Amino acid sequence: MTDVWTLETPNEEYASRDLRFIAGDALDHDRQAQNYLRKLWDGESWSSIKGKLETEGSAWYVWYMDGVRQHLVNLGTN
Secondary structure, eight states: OOOOOOOSSHHHHHHHHHHHHHHHHHHTTOHHHHHHHHHHTTTOOHHHHHHHHTOOSSTTHHHHHHHHHHHHHHHTOO
């Protein structure tokens, strides 16, 4: 989550920053944040999401961007 990515739109940049805060809360054992991320990624297990969030590099970029775009939809700013 520390990689620098150039996102396609300002809304994606906003959603990505917001999602980083939610992910940080989830990694700090916030159940509500964990459940939101599970819903965001179509019921994926928390342990799988956690592993991906903790992975260095951009191996999960496409997966993460799917979450960013879904988060935008949830925010109603797409």
